[in-house]
Amino acid sequence: MKRMMTALAVVLACGTGAAAAADLRMSWWGGDSRHAATQAALKACGEKHGHTIQPEFTGWSGHQEKVATQLAGGTEADIMQINWPWLPLFSLEGDGFADLKAFADIIDLSQWSKAQLDSATVNGRLNGLPVSTTGRVFFFNKATFDKAGLPLPSDWGELIAAAAVFKEKLGEDYYPFDAQGGDGLGAILNVSLVTTQMTGKDLVDPETNTVAWTPEELQKGIEFNQNLAEKGVIRGWKTVAAGGNVSLFELPAWSEGKIAGSYEWDSTYKKFNDPIAEGSLVPVDILTVDGAVTQGVYRKPSMLFSISRNSENPRAAAQIVNCLLNEPEGINALGDTRGIPASRIAAQTLAESGAIDPNLLQAHKIVMEAEGPTVSPFNEHPDVREIFADTLEAVAYGQISAAEAAQEIVDGVNDVLAGF
Amino acid sequence: MMGGESRYLGLAYVAPYIAGLFVFTAIPFVASLYLSFTDYNLMRPPRWAGIDNYVELFTRDRTFRKSLTVTLLYVFMTVPLKLAFALFIAYILNYRLKFINLFRTAYYVPSILGGSIAVAVLWRYIFADAGLVNMLITAFGGEPVNWFGDPSNALFTITLLRLWQFGSAMVIFLAALQSIDKTLYEAAAIDGAGKWHTFFHITLPLITPVIFFNLIMQMVQAFQEFNGPYVITEGGPLKSTYLLPLYIYEEAFKKFDMGYASAIAWVLFVIIMVLTLIAFWSSRHWVYYAGDKRS
Structure with a gap:
């Protein structure tokens, strides 16, 4: 009788969906x-x-x-x-x-x-x-911008203009932004953001599972990023590599405010803000290029x-x-x-x-309120990342042109996508 | 004659090693050969691919060619330099100087630290753009050098890390130098031989077996170098420090292409084996063993 009761209890427990310890x-x-x-x-x-x-x-x-x-x-x-x-x-x-x-x-x-x-x-x-x-959001070191007598930038034009003021007022080793080097992630995301803003499209067309950007469109994104390095808005790839394989937030130049901005995951705000010696990082609305079709938020x-x-x-x-x-x-x-x-x-x-x-909360609000096309997980596929990183590095070192790089990336990523 | 019980006791003693050898070396070794002929991404069972991985490696993979070139350059640069440096230091430490034991210990310390992550991180700071080396260079009026950012310097910087860990080769050289019969030096001195003459005609020939041993060991280790380039440069810039072990690691654990990674590992194994065989073959012409009639 006791066994029957136990068995009944087990059956009832399973039937009601309860989980045993x-x-x-x-x-x-x-x-x-x-x-x-x-x-x-x-x-x-x-x-x-x-x-x-x-x-x-x-x-x-x-x-x-x-x-x-x-x-x-x-x-x-x-x-x-x-x-x-x-x-x-x-x-x-x-x-x-x-x-x-x-x-x-x-x-x-x-x-x-x-x-x-x-x-x-x-x-x-x-x-x-x-x-x-x-999602990726722009953080800027307000203390450094204050020292340069500049407001925080609200579009790419203001950010680019800030570089010259930084060099003149603060020194040649001051940069208002960072998006280069190391594993190439900063450069990849920057190029992707700008190209998405100009085209209104994510890297991958979900309908055809091929690259949505034409080589010409991607070329403009690559040239935009190169221009940032040439104008001293960001450190050049070679300069970043000279520091070895070190994360941005571990650099003395970051904590001292000599590099005064970056484009990072909103959830990493604390990680980037903690080392800042003076003041704190302020998240701002996503910067857009002239004639942008979309803000192109990278949200996932x-x-x-x-x-x-x-x-x-x-x-x-x-x-x-x-x-x-x-x-x-x-x-x-x-x-x-x-x-x-x-x-x-x-x-x-x-x-x-x-x-x-x-x-x-503010950084997250910016990410959630911004608009842009749905981001494909293939943006972060290791093969896709490698193609982008290797090619953008070759451009930064003057080995290939932006046009050649764009064609290589489109062909390479299409090859990867063809396997799925 | 060994009794039955003693024999089993002996087997029991070696059993853990034999088990480890099978589980961690022999079985993975054979499995990797099989996997190198498959398409295997960890999530699905391996699919037989014949020689596709090897065809891809040798015909289309530009990264492999670059990585192989860098690896060979690294090995051919590191091994002779390290052997020469280790021998040089051992030669100095062979003199009866005051506090000689302290010096011998001090020179061995870097090798105790080995190719550890901590040392690689230290190296990264020493050679960074604003690191100790550039501070010294600028203090003496020189221009700072871009050690990691310039593809032509990066591999050399990684090589220096390996050179710095010369201790184990040095200790072996030191033992060999101390085992040379002193009467040979006395006889040479009586005959009027100078220091260089003595070194090249007595010391060097008598330690060739040890040079040969160190050559093989250092070459195999150099082909397997991973920590230094991974921590310091992650293989960059422009893959100038992208040694084959890094490539194997990235294919296996970043892209989960285990079949392809196994194929690269086997190519690396064959290269090491061929070079080792060449070294053994050539040793007949330059290695002298006491009592060997050919000597």
Whole structure:
């Protein structure tokens, strides 16, 4: 009789969708504040739902390699923080992660807009939930602009004009902006932004899955970026390389205000602002070129929480994901350590409690209110990035012309896209 | 004759090593050969691709050609310089100077630090545009040098990092120098041989086995260099420090093209093997072993 009652209880429990106490794992990348907040959130959510969650966290560097190796071996964590551009790499057919629509009875999907959920959907399968939406925004060091007697720029023309004033009043080693060198990301994003503003199109045409820009259009974007280096608005590629492989925010020139602006993810505001010795960074509206068709905002889901397709306890994992993103225990513990939350209830909860840095809020507002074509994840495909970086570097070193570079990029990216 | 129990005990002692050898070396070694003939992106099972990866490498891949050239240049520049420098320092440290043990330890310290990330980061700061080296150059009235930003300087700067870690080769040279019979030097001195003459006709021939050993070891290590260029320049500028191990790493773990990365790794392996075989073959003509009749 006792056995029958137990069996009945199990059947009823399964039938109502409850998840038995489970041992789970969750992996993510980030900095110290995110690590501490996430561990606290997992503890709170675990206690609430009766599960234990083993944390697995690292810095950004090497995390993608770790996740790839785990996915290949089927040893990935039950819950994973996934970078949005990884979806074509890890889940080309949409079956790389569990379909979260299957857990709609546990996760409150109504907290995300259709567009947000679509961005995380591959082949009709919801591969993850957007944790936050991020975008590139212009930050400027107000103290340096004040010293030069200039207001913060509101368009590219003012920024370019600022370079001459900087050199004259502050010194030859002062730059109002930075977008070059290293892994080439700054230059790539700058060229992409300007070309998008001039054409109104993203790099990839979603209809044909080919490059949307003509070589002539891209050439103008490349020349624009080159012009910035020639006029001393940004450091030249060679100058940046002379400092070795160092991030912008680690440079003394950045903390001293000698490099007085950059175009970065809004969610990284704190990282770039913390080293500033005098005053603080101010986010401004996206600068546009003359005759711009669009602001061309580069906006995307910054990261997703996904559930492993191999998880033995997917329903328990879904409970924890919902708690982290939609329930007060998770929301308050995580705070703004992953940017402004994409979940409506989380954003509202944090806004009401005043837990969000006002500058971060302002930067995020700029990103969310700006307009532009939908950004394809192929913009961040490693092969596409490599083609852009190598070619723009060759232009910067005078090895090829902007016209040749534009043709090489269009051909190279089309070759990559043809494989999908 | 060894008893049964002792034999099993011996096997038990070596079992962890044998297991490690299989799991971490032998099986991956064979697996990588198989993978080099496949299209494998980690997420899907490997798909047989025949010799496609190798055809792509040798016919269309400009990055591979550039990376191979840079790697060979790096090895041919680093190995002779490092051997010469290590021998030079060992020769000096072979004299009976005051505090000689302190000097010997001090010169070995860089090798204890090895090719670690911390040393590479230190190197990045020393040779940066506003780093220590340029500060010294400008203090003496010179023009600062763009060590990392100029493609013609960047590889040389990475080479210096490897040269600086000359300690292990130096210690081996020092041991060889100390094992040379002193009576040979005394006989040479009586015959009126000068220092250069003694060095080239007594010292050098007698340490050729050690030179040969160091040559092989340093060459293999140089082909595998990763930390320095990865941390300091990330292979740039214009791929002037993009050694083959960096290319293998990026193909495997940035693009997840494991098949292609395995093919590059095998080409690198064959190059190292061929050069090692050439070194062994040539050693018959220049390496002298005591008691060897050919000597």
